[in-house]
Amino acid sequence: MKVLGITGGVGAGKSTILDYLNRRYHARIIEADKVGHFLMEPGQKVYYHIVETFGSGILRGDQSIDRQKLGKLVFDDQEKLVKLNSLVHPAVKEYIASEIEKERKEGKVPFVAVEAALLIEDHYDTICDELWYVYADEDARRRRLAASRGYTSAKSDSIMKNQLPDEIFRESCQFVIDNSSEIVQNTYEQIDRGLKEHGIL
Known part of the structure; x- marks a missing residue:
């Protein structure tokens, strides 16, 4: 049984990915928060x-x-x-x-997915087989944070500047899901491909 670590910046849509892994694949989801x-x-x-x-x-x-x-x-x-x-x-x-x-x-369960904001900083690679990065461009993240949490642009800024930069996420993770699109099927297809190609299933 493989253990998948899921991380990404605020507003990137990690919940969408976790929900799909649970619904489609019956994975056990553990959220650090x-x-x-x-x-x-x-x-x-x-x-x-x-x-x-x-x-x-x-x-x-x-x-x-x-x-x-x-x-x-x-x-x-x-x-x-x-x-x-x-x-x-x-x-x-x-x-x-x-x-x-x-x-x-x-x-x-077929696999476990662990989601943690500090997955990289807290060295979850010691208990996960792979780390996956959920990416979304900044505009998409701001829109989502405003719509779902009512965040102002300043509030989004203050949170984003305290998170790891994109290049560190990419260097530390074995797979990147681009979740910038509002067409969720695009994201699901990337997840399906990643799970197969990386031997998680």
Whole structure:
């Protein structure tokens, strides 16, 4: 069973790719973001580490972590952000590795697709067989972010400038899906070809 890492800039359309891999091929999809949210829930080890580090002021009335409050706390403080990432990211990767192991043992899915914004920076190549880059030109990404999330041009700018440049994505990944087109069939055909050519299936 192969493990495919999916990455790309904000607004590139990674969700479209994951949805297709799940619907068409019944792949197990693991999203690092969702795993992070799960590990921050009360009762999880990461939850206690975060509360211990940042204090009970980040908690809601029901004792869950208010991610907005936490975000504001670390947004302008590089040291706090590094600390938060050091608590969350390794735990997320460890959890994903254990889920992959479970899927290997059960042998019920054709492959696993792992999506993470920091797939390259957090060295997911150690647990993935291949990394795939979902590319979309900047105009397409801006349009999508405005339509789906209501982002202003300035907000899109601020996120994009903190992400890896296109050439680093291309150097680090074994396959590129160009998802700039609004004709989704074009994207699906690239995925089908990539899965066959790269022996994922």
